[in-house]
Amino acid sequence: MQDQIKTTCPYCGVGCGIIAAPQPDGSTSIKGDPEHPANFGALCSKGSALGETLDLEGRLLAPQINGVASDWDNALNVVADTFNKTIAEHGPDSVAFYVSGQILTEDYYVANKLMKGFIGSANIDTNSRLCMASSVAGHRRAFGSDTVPGIYEDLELADVLVLVGSNLAWCHPVLYQRIVAAKNKRPEMKIVLIDPRRTMTADIADLHLAIAPDADVELFNGLFSHLFQHGAIDHDYINNYTNDFTDALDSARELDSEAVAQRTGLSLSELDVFYSLWAGTEKVVTLFSQGVNQSHSGTDKVNAIINCHLATGRIGKPGAGPFSITGQPNAMGGREVGGLANMLAAHMELENPHHRDVVQRFWGSPKIANKPGLKAVDMFDAVADGRIKAIWIMATNPVATMPDASAVENALKACPFVVVSDIMSHTDTTRHADVKLPSLGWGEKDGTVTNSERRISRQRAFLPAASSAKADWWQMAEVAKRMGFSSGFNFANAAAVFREYAAQTAFENNGTRDLDIGAYANISDKEYSQLSAFQWPQAKGQITEKIDKRFFAEGGFYTSDGKANFVAIHAPKQVAKTAEYPFTLNTGRTRDQWHTMTRTAKSPRLSSHIGEPFVEINGADAAALNIQNADIVRVYNARGSIIVRGLITERVKAGQVFVPMHFTDQISANARVDQLVAPLTDPISGQPALKSSTVMVERFPARHFGFVVSAQKPNVADLPYWTVARAQDGWRTELSTDQRIDDIEDFATRLLGLPSGYPLLLFRDHHSGLIRAAAFDGEKLIGALFIGTEPVAVSRNWAAERLGDSFTDLASRWRIVAGHPSANMPDKGAIICACMNVGINEITDALRAGNHTVASIAKVTCAGTNCGSCKAEIKVIIDGHTIIAAE
Numbered sequence: 085m086q087d088q089i090k091t092t093c094p095y096c097g098v099g100c101g102i103i104a105a106p107q108p109d110g111s112t113s114i115k116g117d118p119e120h121p122a123n124f125g126a127l128c129s130k131g132s133a134l135g136e137t138l139d140l141e142g143r144l145l146a147p148q149i150n151g152v153a154s155d156w157d158n159a160l161n162v163v164a165d166t167f168n169k170t171i172a173e174h175g176p177d178s179v180a181f182y183v184s185g186q187i188l189t190e191d192y193y194v195a196n197k198l199m200k201g202f203i204g205s206a207n208i209d210t211n212s213r214l215c216m217a218s219s220v221a222g223h224r225r226a227f228g229s230d231t232v233p234g235i236y237e238d239l240e241l242a243d244v245l246v247l248v249g250s251n252l253a254w255c256h257p258v259l260y261q262r263i264v265a266a267k268n269k270r271p272e273m274k275i276v277l278i279d280p281r282r283t284m285t286a287d288i289a290d291l292h293l294a295i296a297p298d299a300d301v302e303l304f305n306g307l308f309s310h311l312f313q314h315g316a317i318d319h320d321y322i323n324n325y326t327n328d329f330t331d332a333l334d335s336a337r338e339l340d341s342e343a344v345a346q347r348t349g350l351s352l353s354e355l356d357v358f359y360s361l362w363a364g365t366e367k368v369v370t371l372f373s374q375g376v377n378q379s380h381s382g383t384d385k386v387n388a389i390i391n392c393h394l395a396t397g398r399i400g401k402p403g404a405g406p407f408s409i410t411g412q413p414n415a416m417g418g419r420e421v422g423g424l425a426n427m428l429a430a431h432m433e434l435e436n437p438h439h440r441d442v443v444q445r446f447w448g449s450p451k452i453a454n455k456p457g458l459k460a461v462d463m464f465d466a467v468a469d470g471r472i473k474a475i476w477i478m479a480t481n482p483v484a485t486m487p488d489a490s491a492v493e494n495a496l497k498a499c500p501f502v503v504v505s506d507i508m509s510h511t512d513t514t515r516h517a518d519v520k521l522p523s524l525g526w527g528e529k530d531g532t533v534t535n536s537e538r539r540i541s542r543q544r545a546f547l548p549a550a551s552s553a554k555a556d557w558w559q560m561a562e563v564a565k566r567m568g569f570s571s572g573f574n575f576a577n578a579a580a581v582f583r584e585y586a587a588q589t590a591f592e593n594n595g596t597r598d599l600d601i602g603a604y605a606n607i608s609d610k611e612y613s614q615l616s617a618f619q620w621p622q623a624k625g626q627i628t629e630k631i632d633k634r635f636f637a638e639g640g641f642y643t644s645d646g647k648a649n650f651v652a653i654h655a656p657k658q659v660a661k662t663a664e665y666p667f668t669l670n671t672g673r674t675r676d677q678w679h680t681m682t683r684t685a686k687s688p689r690l691s692s693h694i695g696e697p698f699v700e701i702n703g704a705d706a707a708a709l710n711i712q713n714a715d716i717v718r719v720y721n722a723r724g725s726i727i728v729r730g731l732i733t734e735r736v737k738a739g740q741v742f743v744p745m746h747f748t749d750q751i752s753a754n755a756r757v758d759q760l761v762a763p764l765t766d767p768i769s770g771q772p773a774l775k776s777s778t779v780m781v782e783r784f785p786a787r788h789f790g791f792v793v794s795a796q797k798p799n800v801a802d803l804p805y806w807t808v809a810r811a812q813d814g815w816r817t818e819l820s821t822d823q824r825i826d827d828i829e830d831f832a833t834r835l836l837g838l839p840s841g842y843p844l845l846l847f848r849d850h851h852s853g854l855i856r857a858a859a860f861d862g863e864k865l866i867g868a869l870f871i872g873t874e875p876v877a878v879s880r881n882w883a884a885e886r887l888g889d890s891f892t893d894l895a896s897r898w899r900i901v902a903g904h905p906s907a908n909m910p911d912k913g914a915i916i917c918a919c920m921n922v923g924i925n926e927i928t929d930a931l932r933a934g935n936h937t938v939a940s941i942a943k944v945t946c947a948g949t950n951c952g953s954c955k956a957e958i959k960v961i962i963d964g965h966t967i968i969a970a971e
């Protein structure tokens with residue numbers, strides 16, 4: 085292996101370039117690639133911590149059939165035979181693939197080819213249905229193709245940047261930092277955030293509109309109407325390049341401004357400030373993400389936004405356009421190869437007979453799917469009711485991330501044949517697999533991904549395979565061959581798959597389709613291995629280093645007449661709250677975890693930012709429900725119930741709560757929020773409304789609250805609330821129970837997995853209910869419990885860091901039990917900067933020493949000097965202290 089390998093981050097759709105360098109001690113050093121045009125060397129906390137996620141602990145290392153290890157030959161034969169038998173008995177639509185925006189383009193290409201071209205069904209869908217489907221549908225309605233018109237540079241060039249339903253500071257941190265830098269250079273640049281919650285992204289916003297949930301259609305229809313009323317319309321653009329303007333305008337004008345104010349929960353003056361800013365600025369980018377897509381009116385929200393850009397001709401120009409930012413590293417690649425059940429391949433359409441013919445001839449395939457397959461929610465319904473009898477799930481964890489997650493889990497339990505390809509052995513989904521197939525993980529696999537600005541980058545292998553793990557595309561191709569389709573699946577390597585895919589994008593294209601990378605159809609294996617990042621399109625003979633290609637400034641849409649469609653959008657019917665379930669359940673992400681945490685939870689650094697599941701609830705609601713800060717609470721509705729920590733905050737408005745999507749049964753007792761999410765979908769895109777279910781919240785009748793640090797993973801299974809997280813030298817656990825703990829010795833030794841009677845240092849104050857216990861093995865601390873009748877106030881990071889210390893005298897041991905830091909064991913407090921491991925106490929110390937700016941605090945503590953995603957939080961701490969000082 086070479087010393088330094090250029091590759092691409094496996095997390096978000098920013099698609100940062102990384103330089104990975106395996107070290108002699110087995111670790112891997114990770115840094116940003118200064119030459120990569122997405123990040124120019126920067127990385128966020130998750131990207132920086134990749135080196136901590138590459139160990140083999142928990143990896144699936146060999147195929148398993150019904151829980152028993154098997155060789156590949158056997159496992160692949162079982163999969164191929166069962167799929168063949170099922171198809172023979174029940175037809176091609178009785179089988180399905182559910183794949184992921186986290187597989188590589190090559191994997192996706194082979195999976196799609198097998199299902200749509202050889203099995204002859206379109207029952208392949210992907211977690212992109214939960215993520216990007218409304219953007220895809222909105223693009224296709226307006227542009228005739230799923231085209232993202234702009235590029236990242238537009239976000240820096242814009243004079244007004246509107247972020248709709250996007251927590252960019254936490255979810256696309258490097259792009260966020262690029263915008264922060266652009267705004268620092270041009271302070272006149274204005275940023276508007278449209279989000280019901282006041283997220284950390286609000287830190288950069290000149291204007292935050294805390295819109296009522298799902299009122300985005302009304303907001304942008306109101307904007308369209310304002311643009312017309314104030315003469316901000318580009319009539320030339322509309323006449324030359326678009327259809328149906330009048331219908332769309334009429335529908336936008338259905339609500340007057342009072343009605344828009346009422347529906348959006350915004351004041352007339354807030355609306356006027358936003359509308360005037362938008363109308364009066366040529367260079368406007370409207371960037372949108374899951375607050376838009378994950379809604380029952382997601383596609384309409386997308387088109388309401390695009391209508392405003394078409395009406396002003398602000399599209400495809402430097403610093404102007406609608407911009408759908410993608411979530412996963414290869415959401416775009418999946419859309420390109422046609423990984424969605426209603427798409428074909430290479431941006432060709434399933435419902436178009438000419439396209440079907442083109443694809444079938446290109447593949448030389450025996451049959452071709454001729455009707456759309458089942459979209460994710462419908463697919464799992466079909467699994468539940470027995471229409472689908474065999475499903476192959478690859479690189480996604482639907483038991484944790486699909487709406488109505490318990491129904492999905494029951495469907496898999498009942499399904500006759502479930503195959504799961506994953507890198508990890510134990511996930512909420514693999515527990516229901518009949519066959520588990522071990523996949524190569526990041527650093528082991530080879531292929532390409534496409535980021536949010538259509539830039540294709542290589543992921544390269546720099547580590548050996550984890551035991552017998554194999555590439556996802558290889559697994560699909562081997563099964564295809566064993567199903568009898570050998571001719572189409574004899575790929576020697578990932579490069580061969582890529583060449584075929586590139587050729588398909590060019591096949592009989594002649595400028596009729598946006599996606600064309602024909603220039604790469606004949607690249608050699610060596611050229612593929614050296615491929616540097618490039619943006620599409622790159623038609624045959626046109627390889628250029630920097631193309632900055634934008635679409636549609638001068639029309640050229642991929643509709644039958646080349647014109648864009650305005651779409652008439654009507655205000656949607658809202659999800660009704662009831663007296664029983666009076667809260668809107670908003671869900672989403674935290675800064676340092678990735679989805680179901682199978683990789684990020686391995687990193688102690690990342691686990692120290694937010695280490696447990698929580699519900700954010702407004703102070704007024706909490707008071708009415710008698711919930712104190714840090715109480716354990718139950719969030720529930722008719723579908724189910726979860727138990728999480730309560731966080732009282734003014735960041736969410738009354739009547740709304742927010743729960744992160746990350747916590748699974750592997751990490752926490754009962755915090756899978758998707759159990760509570762209704763399987764309501766957008767009627768056009770089929771994307772689930774993941775941010776607007778209704779729930780009730782109540783205090784959990786906790787008798788004890790506890791925090792535990794331990795060298796071994798603790799035995800917590802029988803407690804109603806627990807969450808485990810990685811610490812540097814062990815584990816940290818939050819727990820709570822509604823049962824009395826009478827025998828603390830027994831409780832502690834069982835929890836720590838120690839033989840009964842193991843000596844403990846013990847303190848119990850019967851009056852206050854405080855219990856403290858510590859166990860040592862020689863000089864090492866192997867476990868400490870801090871338990872109280874109220875949430876315990878011990879510093880988590882201080883306690884966790886003690887696991888590595890040597891305790892030679894009794895006094896230092898008692899200090900652990902007391903939960904008090906001493907001078908030589910300083911307490912950092914909760915970690916704010918995960919990259920540089922800086923805690924809140926260090927930041928407040930720096931503040932007290934007279935450092936009142938983010939920059940000066942960075943200088944003395946190093947906080948915020950790597951990825952910078954914590955700068956917003958540091959600013960909040962500074963502001964908080966300034967306010968306290970002023971009181």
Ligand SMILES: Nc1nc2c(c(=O)[nH]1)N[C@H]1C(S)=C(S)[C@@H](COP(=O)(O)OP(=O)(O)OC[C@H]3O[C@@H](n4cnc5c(=O)[nH]c(N)nc54)[C@H](O)[C@@H]3O)O[C@H]1N2
Pocket residue numbers: 096097215248249250251252254255256278279280281283295296297298299300373374375376379410411412670671672673674675676677678679775
């Ligand atoms: N740290 C981290 N980063 C990630 C990921 C991760 O797991 N962790 N995942 C990646 C993936 S796959 C994705 S898709 C992206 C998602 O990136 P984002 O879309 O930025 O993230 P979310 O937190 O899902 O949701 C964004 C915001 O939508 C708001 N919202 C909810 N309802 C509405 C509404 O009706 N209208 C509006 N305007 N806003 C609303 C929420 O309050 C939330 O703050 O992040 C990517 N990046």
Ligand SMILES: Nc1nc2c(c(=O)[nH]1)N[C@H]1C(S)=C(S)[C@@H](COP(=O)(O)OP(=O)(O)OC[C@H]3O[C@@H](n4cnc5c(=O)[nH]c(N)nc54)[C@H](O)[C@@H]3O)O[C@H]1N2
Pocket residue numbers: 184185186187211212214215216374378411412478479480481482484485486505506507508511523524525526529556671672673678679680681682683745757758761774
């Ligand atoms: N309530 C709620 N639910 C949501 C969302 C939300 O905002 N709110 N967001 C939705 C969105 S936008 C998304 S994208 C989804 C994400 O949801 P998922 O895709 O279900 O979540 P991940 O944890 O990313 O799952 C990836 C799985 O693939 C495995 N894996 C990692 N690398 C590889 C590999 O190379 N090959 C294979 N075969 N496996 C691999 C991981 O171990 C993990 O089990 O969640 C959706 N669900």
Ligand code: SF4
Pocket residue numbers: 093094095096097098099100123126127128129130131132255256257258259
């Ligand atoms: S912003 Fe962070 S998570 Fe996203 S690609 Fe870059 S380093 Fe990876």
Ligand SMILES: [Mo]
Pocket residue numbers: 214215216411412
């Ligand atoms: Mo996503």
